[in-house]
Amino acid sequence: MGLKSGRHFLQIPGPTNVPDRILRAISRPTIDHRGPEFARLTREIIEGLRQVFRTSGPVVIYPSSGTGAWEAALVNTLSPGEKVLMFETGHFATLWRNMAVQLGLEVDFVPGDWRHGVDPAVVEAKLAADRGRTIKAVAVVHNETSTGVTSRVAEIRQRMDGLRHPALLLVDTISSLASIDYRHEEWGVDVTVGCSQKGLMLPPGLGLHAISEKALATARSARLPRSYWDWEAMLEDNRAGFFPYTPPTNLLFGLREALQMLFEEGLENVLARHARHAEATRRAVRGWGLEMVCLNPEEHSNSLTAVMLPADHDADALRKVILERFHLSLGTGLGKLKGRVFRIGHLGDFNDLMLAGTLSGVEMGLALAGVPFTKGGAGAALAYLSER
């Protein structure tokens, strides 16, 4: 049967299901980006973003994907040939490393098994060994979207502070912002990188930064060539409510609506909701007798869960069955997890019954695809959900 009726379940770990309120907001007629109405819009969303990043400092909005904000974080703070400490926590950490290399930086890339977050002790050891203070930045992915593993950013900062190492701390919160507890200012992060299409519930098209004073000061002498990504012109024009080049107006309409929705629900409630759905999902996976990619219970992601298939079973074949039969999109295995892993996104605009539908789809799909598993995982999740 061609079951294409009904609502699609977009349970990749981003882009997430865009709520209809936001879809309507982005369908408002475009306005003059140099007029007074636009200036009010800019100020409102910058103020709102500050609350989401938990910072009182500057935030920046780029017309770009999150990948653009990665590049922007590097070119604003570093000079050719400078050294960056990075960690192989998964596919996206690896891509960020590749970008740094391509841009002419030297990367000390700490190997990893893609099943753990960054080890704060390794950060400490690396920096302690860096007597010459040649490491200019430590770049960490807060929530590795390819594995469902989070890293302990606050603890990393503490280790850096303990050593009084001057390196900047750059953090990718692409798939954690507005979904998993994160505190730019309190945790002492220098550049936080975010985007629109995950916890912020928007379509893709916005790259985001929160920036520390120290990062801004560093930018003044950083010498990687930059123009589009340059903070200075952006922050200056933003002050008056404008942008140094044409901003993506309709996505900004959507961002305003997204921020209103987050504040209506309450940011704390949003985080608690993500934690609850993540725990329910993990109970389902355990109920099925399947293995999660994440091995450290302290590092489970609240925005997605990556699940391993038994050897000899192709995760992409499973995903295909599920997409065609149940109108449910799941995340593919990326990089070296290709074919071995599928990922369930449970972030953004989501609720208990959407999760119930999602887990039901996975459970039915496992059966259809002939993957060995124990029935009842979805039921275990529901049992958890109905308890609290």
Add this chain to the structure above:
Amino acid sequence: MGLKSGRHFLQIPGPTNVPDRILRAISRPTIDHRGPEFARLTREIIEGLRQVFRTSGPVVIYPSSGTGAWEAALVNTLSPGEKVLMFETGHFATLWRNMAVQLGLEVDFVPGDWRHGVDPAVVEAKLAADRGRTIKAVAVVHNETSTGVTSRVAEIRQRMDGLRHPALLLVDTISSLASIDYRHEEWGVDVTVGCSQKGLMLPPGLGLHAISEKALATARSARLPRSYWDWEAMLEDNRAGFFPYTPPTNLLFGLREALQMLFEEGLENVLARHARHAEATRRAVRGWGLEMVCLNPEEHSNSLTAVMLPADHDADALRKVILERFHLSLGTGLGKLKGRVFRIGHLGDFNDLMLAGTLSGVEMGLALAGVPFTKGGAGAALAYLSER
């Protein structure tokens, strides 16, 4: 927790979940209802509606709710004081009876227990006893939305034909059209009454008729006062693509899109999908150990399932818990079923995972509301769904 994030599950038996394609269609700018573009629209939707009603004869679109189309069916075909044979199959059948009485008709209202459809043998007996041919119309609700019981329209017609009784056959397909097998022409129905907000997946606001030649001929001498509902002016103006008064343009945009969606999926597939989801739902109800309102296995509705709660349990309290906790709207018990019954709509734009979410919400809600039931109903539904 205030779980208001994510998509609402509108599982009342109509209005149903309006697909985003249709919502976008009805947000097109309104056009001149006397211009050439409008005439093309009218012709296209009338042709499409014919296929949905399965008729080659006239169809009529009223700017009204389905209740208006009930009234229109009566006032176009009957004269003051004429007798109509009606059947107490549930709340809506009772309301239609009340309307007929209010309009000045005499109604022979065959009592019922709200748990069975119309008994064709009773129709036959009633008409056989009507030697004077004083019964001018037999009015039947095909799918009683308050109980989830369908009546066997084709068989009723056969009994009428067997007696050569000249009464018209008026059928309400409000909650069956485009969801449950129905054939206006083949079954010899004289006036079929439908609406927009159920199987047609639109918001409310359109009342629909399919009309037989015999009904049209009868209308010429029917003397209940009528103007707004009058077929003649409507059919004449429709021929040129127009309406005798301002039509509800934007809902017609939506209707065109709805018809396209039905034809893309294939009407047969649409009916099969409804049958499948209905059977899955019944398995869930049986799995919970709850009783359905419908007692005759041949009369189960494919568009909704009405479920009885054990005595001393308030169905509306259950519905309230489910709405507040799970963002799921279920149908209330109507009329004498108030508080004793809840109804699950599984019609319109729907799929397996939406059903899984719905049944999960009901199952979790039963537990939260303290209703005695057996766990696993949702699981039984999923087992059925994954088998075929």
Add this chain to the structure above:
Amino acid sequence: MGLKSGRHFLQIPGPTNVPDRILRAISRPTIDHRGPEFARLTREIIEGLRQVFRTSGPVVIYPSSGTGAWEAALVNTLSPGEKVLMFETGHFATLWRNMAVQLGLEVDFVPGDWRHGVDPAVVEAKLAADRGRTIKAVAVVHNETSTGVTSRVAEIRQRMDGLRHPALLLVDTISSLASIDYRHEEWGVDVTVGCSQKGLMLPPGLGLHAISEKALATARSARLPRSYWDWEAMLEDNRAGFFPYTPPTNLLFGLREALQMLFEEGLENVLARHARHAEATRRAVRGWGLEMVCLNPEEHSNSLTAVMLPADHDADALRKVILERFHLSLGTGLGKLKGRVFRIGHLGDFNDLMLAGTLSGVEMGLALAGVPFTKGGAGAALAYLSER
């Protein structure tokens, strides 16, 4: 050239240009019409409609076109064979008369030339002559959409009051509500009939009533058959925020937005804006040397202007040229004005430059169609607009 790019100018006298805010509002997902959110919606729009009708009494919203609200006004207040005084002010007044006759009422239809409003002196004479008080209702079209002539409702009421005649006063404000000064309560109207697709800026699909206490009392004994249109069930269910049958939810979303827009602009400002655009339009027509249908300067409509073409010129040929060349829809001549008249709608969501575009289109069209006229009418309108 096929000039189909750009925004269509829908300058018929309704449906009017629906603002994008309202189009977005009606594209919200349909909600449960028996749930708490719906009840809040109902209460909010009923309260807002009261302000628009300028009444503290009951208002009613039908899922119907305005024509349905005409029928509802008659069947709620009158009994078969009762006499109604009506006036031939134009095409729509004639249609309303025809409806009354069709419904079994006796109509005293005062002939008119379609170029004047109702003469209050004639009302007085007719009622004064009615010693037996057989006239049960006086029915007046406030703004005749086919001619652009308004009638003086307050003065008519004064004449009726002067005679202490007990007839009800029924007024059609289809194309004047929220566009031309109108006061249901202050003017002592018994039933005011309105609709959605004109000054309220919505798509068609809602019929509206404001009702006096006297009309309500009369309804209790009025004996024309009615069910769908019956006030009693409607008002009772409305009290709790609900409807006796499925309401047109998405149009009600739009109505809420429309009311907000009217109140944001300010009702007085809305009326003043319509007056200003109407005067500008009349200056254009005079500048072209063309004749308006309306002959009495006190009776010019502020929502539309009907313009006569010189004999031997076909207004529909002109309209066709203008539609094809300039993407501008104008109103056709109706009834006996067919082909002789075109109508410019300047009501609803409108502004100076939309009017400038409209009048420019008419002026260019007159030239293209070979209609003899004086150039510069559009310029005269602009001169007026820029002065105030």
Add this chain to the structure above:
Amino acid sequence: MGLKSGRHFLQIPGPTNVPDRILRAISRPTIDHRGPEFARLTREIIEGLRQVFRTSGPVVIYPSSGTGAWEAALVNTLSPGEKVLMFETGHFATLWRNMAVQLGLEVDFVPGDWRHGVDPAVVEAKLAADRGRTIKAVAVVHNETSTGVTSRVAEIRQRMDGLRHPALLLVDTISSLASIDYRHEEWGVDVTVGCSQKGLMLPPGLGLHAISEKALATARSARLPRSYWDWEAMLEDNRAGFFPYTPPTNLLFGLREALQMLFEEGLENVLARHARHAEATRRAVRGWGLEMVCLNPEEHSNSLTAVMLPADHDADALRKVILERFHLSLGTGLGKLKGRVFRIGHLGDFNDLMLAGTLSGVEMGLALAGVPFTKGGAGAALAYLSER
């Protein structure tokens, strides 16, 4: 009066009025950017863009503003310190120069008066003098959005070819693409830079390239650091229908719709429409007795017209009056034209009556702002429009 009712006239030279079809398209639910439906979308829009650029070669779509596509053109083709020949045709040409300098290129910036396009003879002289072939690229703005002056790209190419100079030709078509005749392949351009929010009628958020084989080959050895903008990964992933990072899905939905609209109208018709509206606008400006920025009749832009105010008159004060009184946004004077110039955008989704409204608004605004001018400019435009 606060005339905020009615449709806003967004007559800045981009973003342009986004047609409601496109606004609805971008409000479709976001889909999986790694799924089969997305791959079909990518292929369809790339094929369509090729027709718009008039190329059979590769095109690239960036999630960025047009400014990003400027940067991408430079970093893909040039190495640090290499020389680029650029021309001071206006504000945007100056910004592009500044970007090149900031990225570490050496720019030979030919001064200009902001009232003429690039002089092909100067290009020839510069390149002829460049015996050492140190000039690696010639960068030209096809249509200077700040001045309304177009440059003769085909002729520039001919001069380059005549000298067999190997420099690449980079052309900015930000405000000419899909509005003014442009032929990437036939004219031998190496990199054409475009964006979404002008002739393509979309909101901002997409940067576009058409690329020659020669440019692609050059990219392999170009050494400016690049990652986000890198063509190679983009073109490789595009081949399969995907992107190397998350693409701006909803804007791509809009792009597909925009391309359909352009092809429905016919690209030749689109260009002819722009030419017609531009000529009408120029007649209006001449009628007012005002001066255009563009001094060379062969170089008038078909997408916007920049108008100078008499000395002692502030163009921004005029724009403010027009915005507040007439809900019409005009372009501001940029850079050294600040306050002296206003710009009328007449590109994108536009028609005769929108232009009539726009010019009427300008004419009324000139009067209100006390700018000395001759009445009747708008009328002169209409006279031209009605002739053809």
